[in-house]
Amino acid sequence: MISDSTNNEVFLTGTVDSELTYSHEVYGEGFYSFFIKIFRLSNMCDRINVTVSERLIKDLNLYEGSEISVSGQFRSYNNYSQEGNKLILTVFARDIYLGNSDSEKNPNQIYLNGFLCKQPVYRTTPFGREITDLLLAVNRAYNKSDYIPCIAWGRNARFSSTLSVGDNIKIWGRIQSREYQKKISETESITKTAYEISVSKMEVVEKENLEIEIV
Numbered sequence: 001m002i003s004d005s006t007n008n009e010v011f012l013t014g015t016v017d018s019e020l021t022y023s024h025e026v027y028g029e030g031f032y033s034f035f036i037k038i039f040r041l042s043n044m045c046d047r048i049n050v051t052v053s054e055r056l057i058k059d060l061n062l063y064e065g066s067e068i069s070v071s072g073q074f075r076s077y078n079n080y081s082q083e084g085n086k087l088i089l090t091v092f093a094r095d096i097y098l099g100n101s102d103s104e105k106n107p108n109q110i111y112l113n114g115f116l117c118k119q120p121v122y123r124t125t126p127f128g129r130e131i132t133d134l135l136l137a138v139n140r141a142y143n144k145s146d147y148i149p150c151i152a153w154g155r156n157a158r159f160s161s162t163l164s165v166g167d168n169i170k171i172w173g174r175i176q177s178r179e180y181q182k183k184i185s186e187t188e189s190i191t192k193t194a195y196e197i198s199v200s201k202m203e204v205v206e207k208e209n210l211e212i213e214i215v
Contacts (some may be wrong), residue, residue, distance in 0.1 A: 007113035008073040008138050008146065010091050010175070013039035013100050014107060016049055016066045020057075030054040033090065034062075036070065038108045044106060046177045048195070050074075053091040060098060069097045074110055074175060074197075076146045086145065091175070091197040110173040110197055112148060113205075114138035115168050122161035133158040134199075136169070151195040160202065168205040182210045 017037035024031050039045045050070055062068070072094040079086045079140055100107075113137040121133040134150040150171060152160045163169070176198045181189045 006073075008075075008140065009070070010074050011071050011109050012036055012038060012048065012050075012091065012107065012175075013048070013068070013069045013107060014048075016062060016064050016068060019064060020062060024049055032057065032115075035090075036068065039092060040108075046175060047193070048177060049088075050093055050110075052092045052096055054095060056096050060096065062098075067099055069100055073098040073140070074112070074146065074148060075140075076148060086204040089148065099127045105124045109172070110175055110211075111170070111172050111195065112136055112138050112150075113168070113170045114145075114148070116163055116165050117147065119165055120161050120163055122157060130154055130157040134160060136171070136197075140195050148197060149195070150199055151201065152199040153165045156199055156202050160199075163204070170203040171197065171199045173199040 011123060014036040015038075016034055018035040020032045020034045022030065023033040027187045030052055031052050033049060035047050036050050037045050037047050050072075052070075070093050072092045072137075074089065075092045076087055076089050079088045082100050116134060117137040118135040124133055125131065130153065132152045134152060136148045136150055138146045138148060140146060150173070160169075174197070175195060177193050179191050179193055183189045
């Protein structure tokens with residue numbers, strides 16, 4: 001399991017699943033985006049967006065099908081368009097390597113330390129599985145925050161449903177992607193992809209700096 005040395009830490013190992021496309025420029029530094037495909041134990045796979053600086057990949061021969069390892073942070077930003085405001089989620093790469101840099105590591109893991117910014121929503125599936133939806137605000141430099149949707153299961157779901165807006169929590173888990181159908185007219189729908197954190201472990205940070213651990 002990755003450490004909690006920062007409040008937002010991601011490690012991924014998988015296969016490049018798209019071409020690299022130019023994304024944007026910040027102070028003369030260009031950034032590219034691509035998708036990485038990571039298989040679960042169930043043999044299903046998650047397809048996760050990665051944003052990387054041109055400076056990190058200038059000496060790497062990255063192409064579709066390359067096996068890579070990525071470490072960085074999971075970030076959000078708002079994309080304003082004619083369709084409205086959309087929350088975009090991406091892994092912002094701080095290091096990227098060809099091949100699996102550490103075969104001992106879980107290939108999809110994330111650690112976040114943030115604050116609940118919406119009241120948790122508890123529900124059950126048609127098969128009786130308990131789920132709680134959480135939205136976590138994770139602070140980063142320059143007074144910015146990333147807003148990251150999370151899902152807790154089972155007893156974590158029951159416990160987190162009792163939490164309140166403003167509570168400070170730490171979570172460990174994995175980034176998962178899922179496709180869904182969005183209706184755009186009476187006869188048409190399009191396939192969209194949602195991203196969220198599937199929580200495997202949770203700690204609540206009490207105001208007295210005591211931590212309650214839920215596994």
